[in-house]
Amino acid sequence: MNIVKRYFNDLLNFLFPELCVICSRTLVAQEQEICLHCINDLPLTYFHLDNENPISKIFWGRKDVVMATAMYHYGKGNKIQKYLHALKYQNHPYLGKKAGLVYGNVLKNNLEISQCDFIIAVPLHDLKLKVRGYNQSQVFAEGLSESLEIPILNNVLNRIKNTATQTKKTKEERAKNVKGVFEIKNSDALKGKNIILVDDVVTTGATLEECCAELNKIEGLKIYILCIAAG
Numbered sequence: 493m494n495i496v497k498r499y500f501n502d503l504l505n506f507l508f509p510e511l512c513v514i515c516s517r518t519l520v521a522q523e524q525e526i527c528l529h530c531i532n533d534l535p536l537t538y539f540h541l542d543n544e545n546p547i548s549k550i551f552w553g554r555k556d557v558v559m560a561t562a563m564y565h566y567g568k569g570n571k572i573q574k575y576l577h578a579l580k581y582q583n584h585p586y587l588g589k590k591a592g593l594v595y596g597n598v599l600k601n602n603l604e605i606s607q608c609d610f611i612i613a614v615p616l617h618d619l620k621l622k623v624r625g626y627n628q629s630q631v632f633a634e635g636l637s638e639s640l641e642i643p644i645l646n647n648v649l650n651r652i653k654n655t656a657t658q659t660k661k662t663k664e665e666r667a668k669n670v671k672g673v674f675e676i677k678n679s680d681a682l683k684g685k686n687i688i689l690v691d692d693v694v695t696t697g698a699t700l701e702e703c704c705a706e707l708n709k710i711e712g713l714k715i716y717i718l719c720i721a722a723g
């Protein structure tokens with residue numbers, strides 16, 4: 493970068509400093525969207541170290557789901573709530589990618605997950621995708637794909653119906669709300685494969701259960717579920 497350009501950049505940063513999306517501290521040069529202080533403070537679950545973790549237990553009884561895990565604890569007012577809010581509603585797709593890059597690096601040591609064949613993100617309905625401009629689960633998948641070196645498979649799992657928001661719904665209402673929402677297409681490449689299915693937040697697991705019910709139509713498919721956070 494030449495001196496004039498650098499001077500101009502410094503001036504821009506001085507006039508319009510980039511702020512951490514969580515704590516609003518001014519970011520320094522190496523930081524992007526979130527400060528190091530906040531990154532180190534995000535509440536990790538370490539669920540990936542325990543196959544009997546609370547997220548895996550949601551899917552017990554499903555033979556196709558080998559294990560499930562979430563990277564962070566989601567709680568009212570905690571840092572990960574702010575993180576996810578910025579990711580979903582404030583046009584910060586990089587936060588999803590960042591979570592994927594970090595989690596992928598952690599999961600490289602997991603022999604089963606790191607040897608999966610494909611990554612599939614829970615799809616957004618086209619309408620929502622248009623409004624938001626990106627799918628937060630897809631950007632998480634992109635980060636995971638880069639660090640785990642596992643390709644993403646798009647257009648297999650499709651969302652054919654839009655749904656009302658799942659917040660404030662009971663477990664039964666959530667399950668009913670997502671019934672028949674997903675559809676499988678072009679699934680030949682997935683026979684007998686191991687896939688990583690990713691979503692942003694897991695609460696009752698209704699959306700992921702519904703995805704698995706569709707994916708289960710594919711012979712011999714094994715599923716590992718990874719989420720950014722568990723609420």
Ligand SMILES: [Zn+2]
Pocket residue numbers: 512513514515516517526527528529530531
């Ligand atoms: Zn911060």
